[in-house]
Amino acid sequence: MIRATRILRAHAIGWGEIVDRIVLDHGDRHRRRVAMRGVGGLPFLLDLIEPAVLEDGDALVLEDGRLVWVEAAPERLLEIRAPDPLALKRLIWHIGNRHIPAEIAEDAVFIAEDHVLAEMVRGLGGTAEPVERPFRPEGGAYAGGHEHGHGHHHGSHAHHAHD
Known part of the structure; x- marks a missing residue:
């Protein structure tokens, strides 16, 4: 199965052949490693180094350089x-x-x-x-920002305890 190993953020898209798309709700856009199937039927393994938030308009870069478009459901x-x-x-x-x-x-x-x-x-x-x-919620104070194509970016979600 071909792997998607990188995210190309929406503001950086402009190269590569888009071969399929995935439509995911907010919860399903928080991923690191999972088998996926595009709307057009392309099976692939999302295999990122660390968990990431996939945003509407991003693309997943397959090992062969082709792209899978990410759409927020x-x-x-x-x-x-x-x-x-x-x-x-x-x-x-x-x-x-x-x-x-x-x-x-x-x-x-x-x-x-x-x-x-x-x-x-x-x-x-x-x-x-x-x-x-x-749904495009804020990443939170401990999430490292937000990524909606306007210059900031998501990190992984972290939580802290309240005393």
């Missing part, structure tokens, strides 16, 4: 909004206090669909509407 999320920026910051603080993955946009926050958190948000004056879209 749509997921059921909550789109959280608030009446003003300060209220949104407060909601972000409450969501962050629960240590769940969150994608922070200019005027909204996206989290995995959760009826308990939806009620909390509504109780704090925000809105929480179900949507279906790719």
Whole structure:
């Protein structure tokens, strides 16, 4: 089975033949070594040196130089909004206090669909509407940044204990 041993980040793509694509949800985009099959049927082994986050628009580089395109699958999320920026910051603080993955946009926050958190948000004056879209949560303070094609990059996720 051919191996994919490197990730070509979205902002660096411009060379190589794209021969297939994989569509993965947020959880399945955190990988190091796993057998995969592209949408077009190409079997390959993802075999990275260390765990990595595969981002929408990245490509996996096969041993022969061909590429497999990475696409983020749509997921059921909550789109959280608030009446003003300060209220949104407060909601972000409450969501962050629960240590769940969150994608922070200019005027909204996206989290995995959760009826308990939806009620909390509504109780704090925000809105929480179900949507279906790719999920691109923040990497976290200990993850080494983020990679969405705008200059920073993901590392592996680490956790720390609270006293």
